[in-house]
Amino acid sequence: MLANSDTTILIVDDEERIRRLLKLYLTKEGYASEEAADGVSAIRKMEEKDYDMVLLDIMLPEIDGLEVIKEIRKIKDTPIIMITARGDEGQRVEGFQAGADDYIVKPFSPREVMLRVAAILKRTKIEEPETIIISYPELDIFPESRLVLAGGEPLTLTPKEFDLILYLAENPEKVFTREMLLKEVWRYDYFGDLRTVDTHIKRLREKLQKKSLYVSKMIVTVWGTGYKFSPLETDYQKNNEIEN
Known part of the structure; x- marks a missing residue:
């Protein structure tokens, strides 16, 4: 075969x-x-x-x-x-x-x-021999089954959207340019419009927001540079909202 x-x-x-x-x-x-x-x-x-x-x-x-x-x-x-x-x-x-x-x-x-x-x-394709869970408040990612839970509810993501949130969540607080994300998430020479990244980020945020506004804010735009995954910044914002 x-x-x-x-x-x-x-x-x-x-x-x-x-x-x-x-x-x-x-x-x-x-x-x-x-x-x-x-x-x-x-x-x-x-x-x-x-x-x-x-x-x-x-x-x-x-x-x-x-x-x-x-x-x-x-x-x-x-x-x-x-x-x-x-x-x-x-x-x-x-x-x-x-x-x-x-x-x-x-x-x-x-x-x-x-x-x-x-x-x-x-x-x-599922390749991981074990179940590995990446977990943040209100967000759980299961690479083996390619499942994402936001606010305890499963998200329906395209393969590329899953790859993107997984990569960002694996590298919290690190700032990525659009070029870096194209190289690392798409994994080959990509001669495309950088708006590809913006489009996927926008769609990913919209899907996350329907399940958890808190999680959607973890994907932060770094103006003039690119994006980062920032649970710490989101926690800080949430704590300030509670205090105020």
Whole structure:
């Protein structure tokens, strides 16, 4: 049995030659794959089956890829890699806002696609031999099961959102620039818009705030630099509020 044969990836593209090319390389790497030629078919397949990843073209007939991402995120946290045209920076930002985890620009190198697929799957597969808990007031993170509890309630996070809060929580009070977060959280050379970090931070805060305003304030913006995870600063603010 091939090493990756238990991993199934959904390829969504209206160009048959692109689907064939991606399927060929996925097969060479040992992955199973299925195909959808349009957004409606992709959503239907996602409703019927759990996939390990989706390779999604943004330019699709009937329902475009951005709408597909939004619909998928209503039901699944499956990792999504967008496939976009070179100049579509606005679409990439919209895709991240909708819940995509990464993007690839056409024309792409199939080998690059495989490296990005492997990198994301490596982080989403459970690899830890033991349960390790990272705990702060009102926040518990379980790396093995990739579970986050805020205010005692589970959060629904995309793989990239989980990687981001885990990395920040593992490095409390350390200030990270956007470039540093792209390098450390995305784990490979990322030639993307730095707003990618801002988008993920914004979405993560919004999700945390629905469960615990206290925890959402732990992710602190360091103006002119980047971000830090600061439970100490949050505790100080909370104590002052109580005293006042």
